[in-house]
Amino acid sequence: MFDVQAVKADFPILATTVHGGQPLVYLDSGATSQKPRFVLDVERAYYEQANAAVHRGAHALAEAATEAFEQARKGIAQFVGAQAQDLVFTKNATESLNLAAYAFSNATAIAQWDPASVDSRFVLKPGDSMVVTEMEHHSNLVPWQELCRKTGATLRWIPLTEEGRLDLSGLDSIIDESTRVVSVVHQSNILGTVNPVRLIMDRAHAVGAIGVVDACQSIPHMPVDVHEVGADLLAWSGHKMLGPTGIGCLWGTTDVLSSMSPFLSGGSMIEMVQMDGSTFAAPPQRFEAGTPVVAQAVALNAAVTYLQALGMADVAAHEHALAGYALEGLSRLDGVRVIGPLSNVDRGSAISFVVEGLHPHDVGQVLDSRGVAVRVGHHCAWPTCRRFGVPSTTRLSPYIYNDESDIDAALEGILAAQSYFGVK
């Protein structure tokens, strides 16, 4: 197991203080992770030593930049057990999921005039259905709602149990012969629940649907192999796994990616352009229109190197222990209710809770005044909040650089908030 204090020392921002000298206790990694010096140094070195336009230009820097970019693609793909040619870079996971949804709406639109040029698996019509869960982040919900509005298809969702897990009792009727796409979250950003995505993907494939997984909260926190997940498409972001902002990933099977219509079009994604029409490059370039996210990819690959050195199994074990410690600590506080699984089984370390008589914004404010950074609000999972009858929650989401003392600081902050507002 890695040394948490040594890890912490790798992150310059964690040595800073806030609000006039309070040491920073950062427990908002579910929103975005902090970045180790190594990642920052690699991004800087790229700009100082290799920066140039990739995939064009016949000069030394262009070659160095292209080499760095494609090596990064290889490294990031290997991190999830994939081949480089199946990994598409986007600007964030939201774009990755939109890219997937637009493959359907674009194919549906094109099929009206030129059905032979699109893959019929992506052509939707009224009567078709698509399936999500009741614990999706808005980024894996709204694009599918929009796809329904454009095509007349119907959105269905897998409901939740009181404990905050998927209620799979009706799975075979929710995902049925009408279902064309199933898109589910691997690990919930608000509840912390880790979902049995393999089982759901297998059901999707049994009815001939395309399977999509939102892996934003799983890939940074546990070992993930795309082939074990069993999806056709898998989306995640770079900035939640020690990488920079401005980069997202979409992995897909060679078959599905090569059957998809382009999302953004323009330079770099074409095969041949003439005034009366164009043909498109093979994936991944087909989905990377314009100047790609080169420095971000190089830095994300450095983040992957850093995580691999720690070992993802150890990362998961570390977070599992912290989740257990936090769940136990929260259970000892009067008036505190965890929203999400109470048992530390098939759950990650993101833990949402509400404090009786206190609004999450006010809890977060008191924690912030003590240097403790948490997320408050609906966590872009508003329907999930409604499902549990709360307008919003406070969320702790620790990572590799947090230890039990950070959880203690949060627990003490909750007591301080209760005392400040006189609810206890």
Add this chain to the structure above:
Amino acid sequence: MELDSLYQEIILDHYKHPRGKGLLEQPLGSAHHINPTCGDEITVQVSRDANGGLQIGYDGQGCSISQASASVLTELLTGHTVAESQKAREAFIELMHAQGLSEPDEEVLGDAVAFAGVAKFPARVKCALLAWMALQDAEIKAGLLSKGEGS
């Protein structure tokens, strides 16, 4: 950070003991506003009393700042004219954007001067403004204020 500069006694008092909370039986105009970043919601309604003054009703859920702000506003402006409510709203918006540097006019703002400290917490300014903007919308819907007149 000085929590007490945000959570003034007056604000906490209005939060714990909201004044005039509840919806009107026959509103002339009603507006439902939400803060999409945190999910807070408020409905503000307006009507006229026998003397032509404003009647205000509200209901909602949210943090101490948003709920206290609705209570303060209702207590301050009930029975007043639309022009007075417009003047107070302009003063309140100015206060919220002053980053704690402005000297609020207590005659115009009453208890709402206690929100001066909120302006130093950018993330909470929206909470404080929620009810005030809903009131403006309700006045427009009631035909008491034209769209161009809004703050």
